[in-house]
Amino acid sequence: MPKLKVYVDTSVLGAVYDTEDPSRVTVTKQLLIILKKRQEYMPFISNVVLEEIEEAPLNIRNDLKHMVDTFSLEIIYETEACVTLVEEYVKKKIIPRKYRDDARHIAVAVLHDVDVIITWNCRHMAQVEKKRMINAVNMMLGYRQIDIVTPLEVVGYG
Numbered sequence: 001m002p003k004l005k006v007y008v009d010t011s012v013l014g015a016v017y018d019t020e021d022p023s024r025v026t027v028t029k030q031l032l033i034i035l036k037k038r039q040e041y042m043p044f045i046s047n048v049v050l051e052e053i054e055e056a057p058l059n060i061r062n063d064l065k066h067m068v069d070t071f072s073l074e075i076i077y078e079t080e081a082c083v084t085l086v087e088e089y090v091k092k093k094i095i096p097r098k099y100r101d102d103a104r105h106i107a108v109a110v111l112h113d114v115d116v117i118i119t120w121n122c123r124h125m126a127q128v129e130k131k132r133m134i135n136a137v138n139m140m141l142g143y144r145q146i147d148i149v150t151p152l153e154v155v156g157y158g
Helices: 010-017 022-037 047-054 058-070 080-091 097-111 128-140 151-155
Strands: 004-008 041-046 074-076 116-118 147-149
Touching: 004 097, 010 022, 010 047, 010 058, 022 041, 022 151, 041 047, 041 097, 047 058, 047 074, 047 097, 080 097, 080 128, 097 116, 116 151, 128 147, 147 151
Parallel strands: 004 041, 004 116, 041 074, 116 147
Antiparallel strands: none
């Protein structure tokens, strides 16, 4: 059985440092261990994740960079087609312009034929109605559908 291509967004990596929800930290660490084994999944991040890491406080930024290296997360990059797809998500009011980077994560994953986006972002991404609208736009433009889940669903608690 082929491995699923999974895109790990910044909210997942940053959740390791969540001081408000210890269970989220635990689940995130379990997810990273699963991804590191590479038995079922091929994990990816994008240049968008790297840009967001650069905006983190210095101590966390260095830890996040180390995490990316340690887990050998393959980096995929935005293309011009990604920019167009992002604008569609924003134009259709699926993702607010203020949160354009959320749309960038989705578009880069879609255009690199990733199977699943893993995110803790339930406001703009891992939410039933958002996923339906995202996939409607994807299908309208000739792209495949994508699944968007939280780490809970991957580690088996979802």
